[in-house]
Amino acid sequence: MAARAVGLRTAGRRVAILGAAARLFAAHGYRGVTIDDLGRAVGTTGPALYRHFPGKEALLGAVLVDISERLAERGRDLVSGSDDPGEALTALLRGHIAFALDEPDLITVHDRELGNLTAEDRRRVRRLQRGYVEEWVGVLARLRPDTPASTLRASVHAAFGLLNSTPHSRGSLSREAMADLLLRMGAAALLADDT
Amino acid sequence: MAARAVGLRTAGRRVAILGAAARLFAAHGYRGVTIDDLGRAVGTTGPALYRHFPGKEALLGAVLVDISERLAERGRDLVSGSDDPGEALTALLRGHIAFALDEPDLITVHDRELGNLTAEDRRRVRRLQRGYVEEWVGVLARLRPDTPASTLRASVHAAFGLLNSTPHSRGSLSREAMADLLLRMGAAALLADDT
DNA sequence: GAGGGATGTTAATGCTCACTAACAACGGTG
DNA sequence: CACCGTTGTTAGTGAGCATTAACATCCCTC
Numbered sequence: 001m002a003a004r005a006v007g008l009r010t011a012g013r014r015v016a017i018l019g020a021a022a023r024l025f026a027a028h029g030y031r032g033v034t035i036d037d038l039g040r041a042v043g044t045t046g047p048a049l050y051r052h053f054p055g056k057e058a059l060l061g062a063v064l065v066d067i068s069e070r071l072a073e074r075g076r077d078l079v080s081g082s083d084d085p086g087e088a089l090t091a092l093l094r095g096h097i098a099f100a101l102d103e104p105d106l107i108t109v110h111d112r113e114l115g116n117l118t119a120e121d122r123r124r125v126r127r128l129q130r131g132y133v134e135e136w137v138g139v140l141a142r143l144r145p146d147t148p149a150s151t152l153r154a155s156v157h158a159a160f161g162l163l164n165s166t167p168h169s170r171g172s173l174s175r176e177a178m179a180d181l182l183l184r185m186g187a188a189a190l191l192a193d194d195t
Numbered sequence: 196m197a198a199r200a201v202g203l204r205t206a207g208r209r210v211a212i213l214g215a216a217a218r219l220f221a222a223h224g225y226r227g228v229t230i231d232d233l234g235r236a237v238g239t240t241g242p243a244l245y246r247h248f249p250g251k252e253a254l255l256g257a258v259l260v261d262i263s264e265r266l267a268e269r270g271r272d273l274v275s276g277s278d279d280p281g282e283a284l285t286a287l288l289r290g291h292i293a294f295a296l297d298e299p300d301l302i303t304v305h306d307r308e309l310g311n312l313t314a315e316d317r318r319r320v321r322r323l324q325r326g327y328v329e330e331w332v333g334v335l336a337r338l339r340p341d342t343p344a345s346t347l348r349a350s351v352h353a354a355f356g357l358l359n360s361t362p363h364s365r366g367s368l369s370r371e372a373m374a375d376l377l378l379r380m381g382a383a384a385l386l387a388d389d390t
Numbered sequence: 391g392a393g394g395g396a397t398g399t400t401a402a403t404g405c406t407c408a409c410t411a412a413c414a415a416c417g418g419t420g
Numbered sequence: 421c422a423c424c425g426t427t428g429t430t431a432g433t434g435a436g437c438a439t440t441a442a443c444a445t446c447c448c449t450c
């Protein structure tokens with residue numbers, strides 16, 4: 001058989017490129033990173049990237065779609081694996097917090113670079129994000145049946161703002177202390193009743 | 196006397212430019228806005244801006260320093276005008292929420308564009324931000340005397356993440372409903388005790 | 391061990407953009 | 421009403437950067 005369409009050795013390089021892209025985009029913004037920067041970060045020259053991705057936009061798209069898919073999938077799994085809504089909410093909080101603490105670059109890029117995607121990638125990412133949000137809203141709706149969905153949705157977005165602030169704000173606290181703090185704050189904020 | 200160094204009619208234009216800069220930087224990011232975009236937004240051509248500001252960086256600096264000063268000053272006033280820490284915290288929350296709801300562009304730029312400032316502007320903005328944060332930490336320390344300052348600082352940053360999410364997430368809720376929601380969530384999050 | 395795809399390199403190419411130059415009009419002051 | 425500082429316009433200029441072209445190398449398969 002002729003050599004496979006994409007060489008096996010390429011796989012590692014692709015992953016390395018995506019990692020470097022996430023890191024550099026988080027640090028300097030999509031527009032603040034050049035193709036040459038990206039190449040240098042993986043030990044090649046800039047144009048070599050075009051052997052793996054059609055262009056810079058596609059790279060950002062791959063990063064954002066990947067994050068969004070992982071979040072959405074993990075959200076689905078955590079909720080369907082829980083027995084009651086209280087447990088589900090805790091699982092969602094812990095999962096999101098772990099993600100934010102372990103991959104701060106991805107969280108940052110996810111937050112900021114939506115506007116630099118192609119129309120199609122943006123649609124995909126938005127759809128995935130919506131699904132993830134609705135997972136949270138569904139759980140909250142069972143805990144707070146008298147609160148309208150529009151309020152719950154706004155609450156969930158606000159809670160994400162809280163949880164996603166970690167990349168910028170974890171001071172001298174240990175990872176565990178920060179995880180605990182965010183869990184308590186997030187739960188308190190989401191369960192603050194409208195009385 | 197010769198005409199004053201800067202004509203009076205200029206003042207209005209300066210304000211208009213800063214407003215357009217905040218709006219456009221918030222929408223497309225500092226690097227996504229050109230000098231020509233900014234000129235067009237105030238009814239002139241791009242290069243006319245150089246009669247009012249030395250360059251694009253100085254423009255961003257003016258926007259960010261102005262926001263930071265206003266926040267810091269308002270914070271000081273609110274705290275010194277309150278009788279007890281509980282009241283002070285509510286005042287800080289209300290003030291910050293009003294700011295976030297009334298000037299979402301400024302909040303967005305403030306959050307994202309620190310990295311594009313000159314070293315000196317960045318120092319100034321950071322100093323002002325620190326002052327504002329310490330105002331909150333001081334109030335919180337009186338309400339939660341057993342919690343270490345490092346934890347309180349992290350809590351305040353997380354609360355800012357929550358409050359500053361508004362520009363991106365206020366759905367169909369009215370301004371007032373959103374303000375109430377954020378006040379309740381913010382207070383609950385900040386007072387969530389570490390037990 | 392020869393052929394050919396996959397991967398990489400260096401050197402264009404062409405566009406965008408901040409900033410500057412040269413020149414015009416405006417409007418207040420003597 | 422002539423002067424001159426202020427503000428604006430149009431037409432460069434030069435740098436940065438994504439992308440492409442042309443060419444080299446590597447390594448798997450037969």
